[in-house]
Amino acid sequence: MAASRTIFVAGAGIGGLTASLALAARGFRVVVLEKAERLEEIGAGVQLSPNASRVLVALGLQSRLAARAVNADTISLMSVQSNGEVARLPLGQSTAGCDSAPYWVVHRADLQAALQAEVKEHHDIELRLGCQFEDVAAHAKGLTVVQRNGMRRQQDLALALIGADGIWSAVRHHLFPELQPQFSGLIAWRGTLDATQLPREYASRGVQVWMGPNAHLVAYPISGARQINIVAVVPGTWNRPGWSAVGDGNELRSALASPKWPSAARMMITAVDDWRRFALFTVPDSGEWTQGAIALLGDSAHAMLPFAAQGAGMAIEDAAVLARCLAEAQSDGGPAISAALERYARERRPRVARVQRTAKRNGMIYHLSGPAALARDVAIKAIGGSRLVARQAWIYNWRP
Numbered sequence: 001m002a003a004s005r006t007i008f009v010a011g012a013g014i015g016g017l018t019a020s021l022a023l024a025a026r027g028f029r030v031v032v033l034e035k036a037e038r039l040e041e042i043g044a045g046v047q048l049s050p051n052a053s054r055v056l057v058a059l060g061l062q063s064r065l066a067a068r069a070v071n072a073d074t075i076s077l078m079s080v081q082s083n084g085e086v087a088r089l090p091l092g093q094s095t096a097g098c099d100s101a102p103y104w105v106v107h108r109a110d111l112q113a114a115l116q117a118e119v120k121e122h123h124d125i126e127l128r129l130g131c132q133f134e135d136v137a138a139h140a141k142g143l144t145v146v147q148r149n150g151m152r153r154q155q156d157l158a159l160a161l162i163g164a165d166g167i168w169s170a171v172r173h174h175l176f177p178e179l180q181p182q183f184s185g186l187i188a189w190r191g192t193l194d195a196t197q198l199p200r201e202y203a204s205r206g207v208q209v210w211m212g213p214n215a216h217l218v219a220y221p222i223s224g225a226r227q228i229n230i231v232a233v234v235p236g237t238w239n240r241p242g243w244s245a246v247g248d249g250n251e252l253r254s255a256l257a258s259p260k261w262p263s264a265a266r267m268m269i270t271a272v273d274d275w276r277r278f279a280l281f282t283v284p285d286s287g288e289w290t291q292g293a294i295a296l297l298g299d300s301a302h303a304m305l306p307f308a309a310q311g312a313g314m315a316i317e318d319a320a321v322l323a324r325c326l327a328e329a330q331s332d333g334g335p336a337i338s339a340a341l342e343r344y345a346r347e348r349r350p351r352v353a354r355v356q357r358t359a360k361r362n363g364m365i366y367h368l369s370g371p372a373a374l375a376r377d378v379a380i381k382a383i384g385g386s387r388l389v390a391r392q393a394w395i396y397n398w399r400p
């Protein structure tokens, strides 16, 4: 295969699939390597705020997603300390950023399926399932990308390689082996329940964030509002990699056993019968993202705490900027490609670092207890939902 205009993407997650579509839309040929034999849902739900949905709409995914995604109309901040809602952030048409793109909440399987279907229909994208990125060498003609498919080893020439292979990235390890994900001391528990399992008054088309002492809970509808996605975050020491370890619901129930947790929150926790847990790791924001014609994207570059609901959003934004920078390269020569990737990293890093800091701060605010939690609730009430959502405009208003 000729290197000319062919870009290899390692990883067919949300970031890798979006990048392949964005690159193909800019006239590149793309080969996506995915080590899994089948693309499966990892985690249950994902929030796609307008900065991310805008990119997906521009790539033609609206019709594939509209039927399955729910347009969230509000984010409710609920306080265990104050025993109820302290602010409701409107996400409707008049909200900054939400005027031209939806705030979607969607099952990851639906998002993955929509992206994959779009990729499969594109003549310039080849998706190689069961094919793992193994090694890469740079030379005068570009890159040689080495892959393994079972017992078979294969190598191809490429103009560039994009490491979209997630938090435990092999591409990042190849470039910067000293850069290791760090355990945050927090464990996320996730599960889904049938919307009909909850009394009508608890059902909502919005996102609910329950802030409690040393823990928080996020709930929102997915799958055309037939299911509710629940994520609970608590401190812990269990820190194995992976997304889908089976969790014992009793452990979570005892972590949130305080009678202060309102019955609505406890009812949701009790109603889930298949809990999965995963330790939350982050990639430090001090690391490099590029080397020559190789760049990192999404969690491989900047896995963050999920408390700004922007990890996938930042991967999607990365994809759009990366494709633009590569399309603007003056030539297909090595120096021009390296310069384009450096431009991509320069443009993205300050914004992503700000989002990473915001996510960390949100987590600390959510987990306050005692008088500090009461002071938080008073401050949130005083600011009010409309002004709180206006403060998010720098995230939601982003355009590629």
Ligand SMILES: Cc1cc2nc3c(=O)[nH]c(=O)nc-3n(C[C@H](O)[C@H](O)[C@H](O)COP(=O)(O)OP(=O)(O)OC[C@H]3O[C@@H](n4cnc5c(N)ncnc54)[C@H](O)[C@@H]3O)c2cc1C
Binding pocket: 010, 011, 012, 013, 014, 015, 016, 033, 034, 035, 036, 043, 045, 046, 047, 048, 131, 132, 133, 134, 164, 165, 166, 167, 168, 169, 170, 171, 188, 190, 231, 297, 298, 299, 300, 303, 304, 306, 309, 310, 311, 312, 313, 314, 315
């Ligand atoms: C609890 C929780 C809730 C979240 N909620 C939100 C949210 O509401 N909104 C939001 O925007 N984000 C959210 N996120 C973050 C979001 O899920 C991630 O940031 C996003 O999925 C990262 O996408 P990615 O493509 O970079 O990596 P991944 O989705 O991890 O994809 C990496 C892919 O690479 C493949 N791979 C790995 N190694 C290789 C290899 N050597 N060769 C080939 N393929 C390989 C993997 O199999 C995988 O398919 C949440 C995260 C958590 C933990």
